[in-house]
Amino acid sequence: MSQYPASTQSLIDQATRLSGHGFDIVFDASLPVASSVRIAGREGRERHEIVLRLPSDENNYLIAWQAAFVLHQYSTPETERTNLQPNAAYLASVKNELLEMHPGIPLAQREPFTDHVIGGVLTQLRSVPVGMLIDIHLHREYPELHATQKQSLINQVVEHVACLQLTPEMFPRTLVRANQVMNAAQALMVAELFEIPDIFEPYRSVGMEAAAAILLEPCMNQIFNATTDRQLIDSWGSNLGIEKWYRWV
Numbered sequence: 001m002s003q004y005p006a007s008t009q010s011l012i013d014q015a016t017r018l019s020g021h022g023f024d025i026v027f028d029a030s031l032p033v034a035s036s037v038r039i040a041g042r043e044g045r046e047r048h049e050i051v052l053r054l055p056s057d058e059n060n061y062l063i064a065w066q067a068a069f070v071l072h073q074y075s076t077p078e079t080e081r082t083n084l085q086p087n088a089a090y091l092a093s094v095k096n097e098l099l100e101m102h103p104g105i106p107l108a109q110r111e112p113f114t115d116h117v118i119g120g121v122l123t124q125l126r127s128v129p130v131g132m133l134i135d136i137h138l139h140r141e142y143p144e145l146h147a148t149q150k151q152s153l154i155n156q157v158v159e160h161v162a163c164l165q166l167t168p169e170m171f172p173r174t175l176v177r178a179n180q181v182m183n184a185a186q187a188l189m190v191a192e193l194f195e196i197p198d199i200f201e202p203y204r205s206v207g208m209e210a211a212a213a214i215l216l217e218p219c220m221n222q223i224f225n226a227t228t229d230r231q232l233i234d235s236w237g238s239n240l241g242i243e244k245w246y247r248w249v
Contacts, residue, residue, distance in 0.1 A: 007142035008060050011067035015048070019074045023048045025063065027055065034155070035062035037069060058155065061138075061148035068134045082126050082229050084246040091118060091245060097172045117171065121178050122246055128182050129232050132189055132219045139193050146194075153190045154199065160186065161202050178240040184212035189219070214239050 004012070016022050021040035024047050031053040038049040050066045052059050073081075095114040099105065105113050135153065138145055160183040166176045184203035191200040203212060215236055222232060230248060237243035 004063065005060050005144050007138075007144045008064040008067070011064045011071065011142075015067045015070040015074070019048070019070060021047050023050055023067065025050050025052065027052050029053060034058070034152070035066055037066040039070065039073065058148055058152045061145050061152045064138060064142065064145055065134055065152075068138060069131075072130070072134060076229060080229050082130060082233060083249050084122065084126055084233070085249050086115075086118060086122060087245055087247045094118060094172060094175070094245070098175075101169070101171065117175070118245070121175055121242065124179065124182050125233060125237060125240070125242065125246070128186060129215070129219060129236050130229055132186060132216070133222055133229075133232075135189065136193070136219060150190075150194050153186075153194075154196075157183075157187045157190050157199055164202055164206065174241050178242050181208055181211045181215065181240060182236070184208040185215035185219075188212040188216050192216075192220075211239070 012023055019040065026049055028051050031051055034053050036051045038045060038051065040046060040048045048070055050063055052062060095118070098114050098117060099110055102113070135149070138149060163180050163183045166179065168176055170176070180203075184200075187200050187203055188209070191197050200209070200212075203209065218232055218235055222228060234243060237246070
């Protein structure tokens with residue numbers, strides 16, 4: 001008998017069949033996020049490895065989510081894979097602006113600092129829209145997971161709301177707004193999926209509802225296994241004003 005809910009086990013089984021690789025579950029208390037996955041075939045890995053930060057009931061959903069992510073990855077043609085790289089030529093001016101705001105950073109640390117800050121926003125752009133597709137798909141297709149999904153997503157919204165403390169005095173305005181509006185879109189999704197409008201209130205109170213709704217709309221209408229991830233990310237990049245910050249590889 002499976003140790004997981006039927007929905008979670010079903011997603012593990014589907015991803016195993018499609019990818020040809022099984023799954024291992026491991027724990028790492030130092031993980032900076034609640035869960036991640038290491039895909040089989042990379043770094044000589046023979047099985048997918050779902051990494052969890054802590055033992056928790058929430059893990060039934062996190063495991064389901066990571067299995068669905070693997071399923072989505074293997075369903076996506078190579079030409080649609082979300083492999084993006086920073087557009088170095090365009091970002092030179094953004095990096096200069098960032099360094100002007102933080103003049104005390106030692107010379108040797110300037111490049112790593114700007115790469116880290118800009119890379120964080122580009123990682124968010126690459127992962128959040130597709131991640132929301134997975135959340136929406138699981139909500140529609142696996143009602144058994146609703147309780148743990150709700151708990152997991154509320155935890156994420158609560159963790160991310162600290163982004164509203166960022167100001168244009170700390171980082172370039174476009175970067176700050178992109179980060180905040182992407183988090184707002186995720187919060188709006190949770191508010192709508194679970195009918196808890198109050199969870200979006202911090203973003204509504206600073207006038208981000210319209211911008212968040214624009215990002216959420218294509219996620220709500222895209223099919224989970226459709227092959228338009230790049231188009232979705234490009235639409236987000238354009239709406240956030242960072243479409244020139246990256247290029248597809």
